[in-house]
Amino acid sequence: MKSEQSSLFDAVLAAHARYGTAEGGANASYIPFLAGVPSNLAAIAAMTVDGAICAAGDADYAFALESISKVCTLALAMEDVGPDAVREKIGVDPTGLPFNSVMALELHNGKPLSPLVNAGAMATVSLLRASNNEERWQRVLDMQSALAGSPVTLSDEVNKSEQATNFHNRAIAWLLSSADSMFCDPMDACDVYTRQCSTLVTTRQLASMAATLAAQGRSPVTGRQVLKCEHVPCVLAEMTMEGLYERSGDWAYTVGVPAKSGVGGGIMAVVPGVMGLAAFSPPLDDAGNSVRGQLMVADVAKALGLSLFDRR
Incomplete structure (x- = not known):
């Protein structure tokens, strides 16, 4: 398990180093508060189903969940x-x-x-x-x-x-x-x-949310069964189909893990039975998804072979 955690930490650090300053996108402007969030912020975090967490970048910055x-x-x-x-x-x-x-x-x-x-x-x-x-x-x-x-x-x-x-x-x-x-x-x-939509979370907290879904509804932090395990697949199915809005199909095709974005710049992704991933950076693409967040999460998923549709 120690080597697996080391590989995860290396993947998280590498994803932030590659894409934490990527160009493209713009803050949501139709909500005045979001327009004023510093656009250079970027973070990524991962939490396993047993509660181990690693993070890089501005992972303790609290942003709007949206x-x-x-x-x-x-x-x-x-x-x-x-x-x-x-x-x-x-x-x-x-x-x-x-x-x-x-x-x-x-x-x-x-x-x-x-x-x-x-x-x-x-x-x-x-x-x-x-x-x-x-x-x-x-x-x-x-x-x-x-x-x-x-x-x-x-x-x-x-x-x-x-x-x-x-x-x-x-x-x-x-x-x-x-x-x-x-x-x-x-x-x-x-x-x-x-x-x-107006609550604040950090990237670490968002990774914990994702990890709770990855752990069949049981929080790796508190041990509490937050939702019935039989309800989790229904939630993940919805995330797969609509989590990144009209880009959801492309995300499933290229990354292969259920995910949900928010115009505050957050993205969370769930690898059932394994881990939750979260990223944050305010600049969005024209569908409302964090540009850097998508790149960072996709990079970790690719590095660790996490796609649910490719089990080679």
């Missing part, structure tokens, strides 16, 4: 209502369109299709069991912390920036409601969704 939070809320919905209800009420197919697409809703009669695009994520929030909106929000935050194995906190600054600019998501929430695809007050769901 759309990676959709995985956490999907996991919670799986626990609350089960995979069949998620499949029936939201859908489990890729949209083939951008993450904030209204056209995708129109083309499918108001059904979101995927919990990992904005429409599906808000509908997922609305499925959660809660007596009021604050309880719904607290349960989402608790799931993020449980997956990370350490406290995750809301950034008031990020939340204010996002709440002030989330008019498009509010419109999507009302469209969902009009199509009977929203299961609580639409503005409550939009509010919680906006908050869940």
Whole structure:
């Protein structure tokens, strides 16, 4: 095991050295807070299913979780209502369109299709069991912390920036409601969704989230069974199909591990039974995925032969 950890550490260091300063992409500009994050930041981390962790770069810098939070809320919905209800009420197919697409809703009669695009994520929030909106929000935050194995906190600054600019998501929430695809007050769901995207995590915490999924829902940090092991394959399937939005197929083809990106610059990837990988760097490609993050995670996956589709 020691030699395996040494190989992993070498791969992480090499990936950061190769791609931590790669050119290309730009910070998300439609959320003022994200536009101001230093674009030179870059980090990568890996955590094995037994809790060993290695990292390189700015791995302790706390950044906005953004759309990676959709995985956490999907996991919670799986626990609350089960995979069949998620499949029936939201859908489990890729949209083939951008993450904030209204056209995708129109083309499918108001059904979101995927919990990992904005429409599906808000509908997922609305499925959660809660007596009021604050309880719904607290349960989402608790799931993020449980997956990370350490406290995750809301950034008031990020939340204010996002709440002030989330008019498009509010419109999507009302469209969902009009199509009977929203299961609580639409503005409550939009509010919680906006908050869940506004929490801060480090790259180390993100690697822990990924490792929890790799360990069949059991946190390598705390030992807690965060979600039922039978729900993990459903979450990973969604990450494979929609985790990098319209680039998800290309990622599966070339890298071969389930992953999820966020416009805050984070990416997490899961190698079932082996490890979780996480990377962070703010400049994004035109689909909303971290340019350096993709390169670093892909480099580690290639170096260690982690593709699920190539078991030579």
